[in-house]
Amino acid sequence: MAELPELMVKITVDASDVEMRKLERSLAYEFATEVITDDSITVWDVDDEVWHDIAACLEFEAPDFADSKRYLELRGLLQVHPTNPNWVRVVDEGEGANDV
Numbered sequence: 760m761a762e763l764p765e766l767m768v769k770i771t772v773d774a775s776d777v778e779m780r781k782l783e784r785s786l787a788y789e790f791a792t793e794v795i796t797d798d799s800i801t802v803w804d805v806d807d808e809v810w811h812d813i814a815a816c817l818e819f820e821a822p823d824f825a826d827s828k829r830y831l832e833l834r835g836l837l838q839v840h841p842t843n844p845n846w847v848r849v850v851d852e853g854e855g856a857n858d859v
Contacts, residue, residue: 785852788836791827792849795837798824802846810846817845 798821799811816824831837831849840846 787830788834788852790823791830794821794823794827795831795847795849799847804840804846808848810840810843810848812843812846814845 795813796811798816799813800815802810802812804810813824813828815821816828828837828847836850836852838848838850840848
């Protein structure tokens with residue numbers, strides 16, 4: 760059996776690149792959270808839990824809202840109320856299902 764040539768790929772990750780990515784994610788999280796919470800109406804459910812009613816934001820296409828909402832969804836950081844799809848809350852960073 761003939762031997763196959765071995766491929767070697769070297770990936771160099773600079774420490775500053777890793778730090779930059781962490782900062783970018785943290786800043787994006789803070790910005791998106793601020794957009795969602797500032798542009799929506801704060802409401803409380805029957806269990807006295809705080810949610811954000813985003814119905815008006817969806818209807819009037821508030822600036823930066825769609826991108827912020829999508830960013831948090833992709834990271835698994837936007838929780839939708841079990842009975843009202845217009846109510847959401849932002850999960851603490853690091854607790855998202857899609858955080859890697």
